[in-house]
Amino acid sequence: MTIAAAFAPFVGLAVADSGLPECDLMAAPQTIDELEQILDLASEHQLKAVIWGGGTHQGIGGRIDPDLVIATSQLNRLIDWQPEDFTVTVEAGMRVSDLEEMLADRGQMAVLPELPGAATIGGVMAAGISGWRRARYGPTRDRVLEVDLVTGDGRRVRAGGRVVKNVTGFDLPRLAVGSYGSLGVIAQACLKLWPEPSTKVTVSVADGDRALATAYRPTAVVEADGVAKVYLGGTEAEVDGQVESLDGTVVPGWFWTPAPTGAVGWSLRVPPALIRSAIERLPSGWRYQAGLGVGEIKAASVDADGAAELRAWAESRGGALVIVSGPVGLYSDMDPWGTPPPGLDIQRELIRRFDPCRVVNPGRLPGGI
Amino acid sequence: MWPRSYRAGLPNTRSSLDEESACLCIPEARAWHEPDRLMTLIGDLREILGPDRVLSEPLERYLYGTDGGMARGEVIVVVLPETAGEVSDVVKAAKRHASPIVARGAGTGLAGGAAPAVPSVVVSLTNMKTIEIDLGNRTAWVGPGVINLDLSKLTRSSGFHFAPDPSSQSACTIGGNVANNSGGPHCLAEGTTTSHVLAVEIVTADGEVVLLGGPAPDPIGLDLRSVVVGSEGLLGIITRTLVKLTPNPLDVRTILAGFATMEDAVATSSGIVARGVVPAALEIMDQKMTRAVENFVGAGFPIDAAAILLAEVAGHPAAVEAEARLVEQVANENHVTSLRVAADEVERAKLWLGRKSAFGAVAQLAPDYYLHDTVVPRTQLVATMQKIYEIAERHGVLMLNVFHAGDGNLHPLVAFDASVEGQLDIVHAAMEEVARVCIEAGGALSGEHGIGLEKRDLMPLLYSEADLDAQARLREAFDPDGLFNPQKVLPAGSRCADLGRPIPAGAWL
């Protein structure tokens, strides 16, 4: 049987998805069972597979010329929602926006990235992306209670549990966050939910640093190209009290600004106390959005001029400058991640035990692993 | 006081221990009683640490053979390193001598995590107590030997604290907290230890010192830090941790509510959460426990109530006001029989002293106790509590309950006398049933105390062969020889050679 024939049963609606990279083999599993079979086949044939969620973060990490694209768009079912328990279990291909919309009906939120576009739960987890509200609610990794992975060689593995507190075994759910599928494709996850605050406001202020120091545990403080917005949530009295001390323009609700776009997209990560210094070091012409108190900056530029110096500085302070998107040539001029982190041997040993034929997103992680 | 003596482990562990030692590369069979082997190891360790920080007297070795749980193991020798470099040298020496290594903090763990399952070198981290505070980043680098409460005391005047607050916080170490991903009453709103760890420095099974994670958000590469947290000493020895500091609340209110039934107390706790309020803490105690505590510390708990709820709301003063009202309202809807708000800090401290003395108070009832730790979805609390009481009754054991109701984390405690023949077996049987009931309700085996030895053999109740194999693979990637804390957490035979495709040997990637 040819490879194409072997994959034929799984080639489906994926092809209709826009934005998928061109590839001879495309598969869109409808069930996790099918995903297992696909990965088993891919391992058998030593294929390189790219996993496609919403395609919003495909620009991060090493480039891959795939033999196979696996779209998760059909794995988008709600498995279990326990509103009184504040947990929800969904398949990985569900869109973040669909999930949050559903949860909002019952006054709940998963606190994933605020303007997710087409991003899926699995994609956000695999890329380890968090929203700005991490300032108050913690990063995405703090949301993941249980995960079902399908390993590179097609074994379904579950870890964690559908309870909000759990130390039964090693914390694979958190390890899966930011793993880029290297331990397996994230097929399903249970997330911890938060109640939506009864009152939410966005306050525009002149001085973000001062606002951060004044506000008591704000939901987020985001500065974009010199203008800062403070996001507050809580009871009406609490929010009103906080607003008074801030001295800014108030609008009800949370209004998020899209991240800046440009030929090159960046993620600059520094210890929170260095964020002002980091903003000042951005090469001229770079536009940015900075999470004050968090240490994350999303930036965009026309080219990579000045990036090497900025990266060297960030790395010397324990941070990183990561390419999020850019022309293909950039990835050969500049490592998409920068200096690989310590513990690379352990990472390699881990991956070879979960994806022995190195099928899923090979070479995408720092160090080209 | 001379420590209590127990036989190690759960019933039926003997055969599985033997089975697993066969696949370990550690030649356990070679007895440590051979004087030569022992003396050269001790000699090497003394060379690294000097004579005073290598403890080899029988009494010393005995004292380090157990933790706060039931198991006792054999200690070859105890070492007290003071730097990561010394830990590294110790690991290399132990490895050379094919000796397993068990890391140890204060030994307050309740799952047998620090009790060696096979004769081991015990590395006590209690001498590593450095603290470097960085208020600008709201973080601190802390040595593994730092006592949990000491960090919060040190940062209090600056307006910060370390959020995880296990009841044992005046004794347990941050290294132990990180290794167990410990929780505490205030983890309901703030998350358990893992949410407060930005980086860990570990000594690997090769003796290498590796820093995982860092001060900036989202460190690149696989997030190994996250999996070292909660790894119970199986993946590496933690020599330093970068933790987050949490701002002290501007205001706090502690409410004590009494109820005529456990159902009402639980319904109140779950009702508060379901209304969209996440209090700082929601703790429940049953009547047996309240009476024991009252008698012990006189916290002012109503002893006529079938159950009490200790609820704390904290944060911005306006929020505290509104949330306290909601707590009262939900309590009223659920037939509260008495309700009191702590008038001042003294009264508040007294209430918390009562809560945190619960386990100590049990000493009045019986010489020994077995403290369980399971989790169920919050919606299953009432039904599960009923079943647990039935189990206690059926086995005729004295059970008391105090638990983190807000996150469904149960702590059934059985007071008993281990010197009475057969008692421990009855207790174990009852507790295993409790674990089964919680898992049937969709819960987990442990919410904060860990698996260690105590619950190792119950893991297959929750996880499939493939799940356990994945856990074993993870362990193998860090420590292929099983040098660190062997035979803990994962039951014998977890690693299945015939699952999946073969792992390529040699160079890869």
Ligand SMILES: Cc1cc2nc3c(=O)[nH]c(=O)nc-3n(C[C@H](O)[C@H](O)[C@H](O)COP(=O)(O)OP(=O)(O)OC[C@H]3O[C@@H](n4cnc5c(N)ncnc54)[C@H](O)[C@@H]3O)c2cc1C
């Ligand atoms: C009265 C009482 C109340 C308790 N209350 C709570 C509670 O509210 N919440 C809670 O979560 N726990 C509680 N515990 C359990 C216990 O206190 C915690 O698990 C604590 O974190 C253990 O810390 P320790 O320093 O005593 O660690 P130890 O008991 O010495 O060790 C625990 C585990 O961690 C490993 N370890 C220790 N240090 C290191 C290191 N540096 N590197 C690698 N591995 C290491 C050990 O090998 C072992 O597996 C309680 C215990 C008692 C006795």
